Amino acid sequence: MTGHDDLPVAARARRLEERLIAAGLTSDDEMDEFLTRLYTKASPVNGARMVARAWTDPRYRDLLLSDGDAAAKDMGFGDLSYALRIVPNTETTHNVIVCTLCSCYPVSLLGPSPGWYKSFAYRSRTVREPRTVLAEFGLELPGEVEITVWDSTSEARYMVLPVRPAGTEALGADELTALVTRNGLIGTALV
Amino acid sequence: MSYEAGARVRVKAGDPDHHTRVPRYVRGHTGVIVAAIDQWPLPDDSARGIDPPREETCYAVRFSAADLWGSGDHAVTVDLWESYLDRA
Numbered sequence: 001m002t003g004h005d006d007l008p009v010a011a012r013a014r015r016l017e018e019r020l021i022a023a024g025l026t027s028d029d030e031m032d033e034f035l036t037r038l039y040t041k042a043s044p045v046n047g048a049r050m051v052a053r054a055w056t057d058p059r060y061r062d063l064l065l066s067d068g069d070a071a072a073k074d075m076g077f078g079d080l081s082y083a084l085r086i087v088p089n090t091e092t093t094h095n096v097i098v099c100t101l102c103s104c105y106p107v108s109l110l111g112p113s114p115g116w117y118k119s120f121a122y123r124s125r126t127v128r129e130p131r132t133v134l135a136e137f138g139l140e141l142p143g144e145v146e147i148t149v150w151d152s153t154s155e156a157r158y159m160v161l162p163v164r165p166a167g168t169e170a171l172g173a174d175e176l177t178a179l180v181t182r183n184g185l186i187g188t189a190l191v
Numbered sequence: 192m193s194y195e196a197g198a199r200v201r202v203k204a205g206d207p208d209h210h211t212r213v214p215r216y217v218r219g220h221t222g223v224i225v226a227a228i229d230q231w232p233l234p235d236d237s238a239r240g241i242d243p244p245r246e247e248t249c250y251a252v253r254f255s256a257a258d259l260w261g262s263g264d265h266a267v268t269v270d271l272w273e274s275y276l277d278r279a
Contacts, residue, residue, distance in 0.1 A: 083229050085251075100214050127216065127267050128260055147265035153212045154249045154270030156228050 039112060041077075047109035047159055048180035050075055051191075052173050055164040064161065072109065080108060080157075087150055088161040089187075094145050095160045096134065096187030098126040099152040106157035110185050117186065127151060137188040160184065162191040193248055198224045199279040200252060202271065210238035213275050217267075220258055221279045225251040225268060233272050247273040 020026050050071060054061040064071040068084025084106060087095040097105060103118040116122050126133050130147045134140075141147065150158045162184045168176060183189035194200060204219035212234045228249045236244030249272050256263030 085228065100216075101212065128256075129263065130265050148253075149265060149267045150251075151214065151267060151269045153214060154228065154272070155231050156249070156251075156270055 038107065042108045042111050044109070044111045044180075044182035044185060045177065046072075046075070046077055047106070047182075047185045048177045049173075050109070050159075051161055051180045051185070052176035054161060055168075055176055056173065061161075068159070077108065080106070082106065083156040084109070085150075085156050085158050086161050087148070087158055087187075089163045089190075091163065092145055094134075094141055094147050094187065095150060095158075096126060096130055096147065097150050097152065097158045097160060098123055100124065100127055101151075101153055104152040104157060105186070106159050109159060110182055114182070134188060137183065139189055160187040165191055193227070193273070194224045194250060194276070194278070196224050196226055200224060200250075200276040201279040202252075203275055203277065207235065209235055211235045211275075213271065214269060216259055217252075217254060217269050217271075220254055222252040222254040222258075222269075225253050228270060231272070233274065245274070249273070250276070252276070 017026075017028075017031065021028065050064060053075070054064045054071075060071065060074070063074065064086050065088060068086050069080050071086075072078075072080050072084055087097075089095055098117075099105065100123050103113055103123075105113050105117065107113065122133065127149050130149050131141065134147075152158055162180065164176075165179065168179070171179075179191050181189055181191065184191040199221055200223075201221045202213060202217045202219060206215075206218070228251055230246050230248050232244040233247050249270055251268050252271050253266050253268045256265045256267060259267060
């Protein structure tokens with residue numbers, strides 16, 4: 001199997017890093033520290049915890065929908081480096097996230113983005129034919145469900161608030177959190 | 192100038208000779224303002240080293256797939272800085 005380090009893009013990224021270091025703009029240590037900070041705490045469990053709480057706490061749901069950054073801070077996730085915008089699914093509306101210009105998404109709350117999220121196929125087809133793309137993920141939405149695609153072209157990052165599944169009234173916060181998948185937070189799956 | 196939610200706006204159609212955050216597929220198309228998100232430096236200025244860059248309101252703008260592609264029953268919402276837009 002080919003490792004990431006062998007990919008042409010990895011060599012290109014490394015050459016860029018070397019130029020930045022040579023120009024005195026950063027150092028290997030600084031980049032390592034940044035990546036460690038970014039990835040050690042980044043996990044889809046963070047986004048899932050916010051969703052589970054919004055399902056059980058109407059006041060938190062209101063905060064989440066009106067001020068995503070404050071809602072993340074309230075869960076102890078600190079200050080986000082982006083404006084978090086939450087798009088809520090309902091029985092009749094479905095939201096899905098994409099970044100057609102690159103691969104933006106709320107890394108700290110969803111974890112490192114999956115390879116397909118960065119693929120040209122996902123980025124170009126999701127804005128054009130989301131119903132077909134979602135069906136390929138195994139999500140066949142009824143025709144009456146309206147789909148909105150959110151293209152992350154600014155400093156805002158989008159996260160989907162999935163519909164709480166039926167029959168989960170008796171579940172506690174941890175059990176609800178465990179139901180929420182990364183794809184559910186992107187909108188390529190239901191919960 | 193600023194846009195209120197529900198205002199109809201048209202994305203500038205030009206193809207600038209510098210970095211921009213306007214995806215090609217919405218250029219020249221008309222959409223509806225969903226919300227003003229925040230104020231941020233204009234990436235077109237930042238990328239060209241213009242210091243200070245213009246700081247502008249960025250809006251979530253909703254387009255219908257039928258308008259963008261000629262087919263489709265979905266909507267696409269794109270974040271666009273104020274100077275990318277004209278009132279339609």
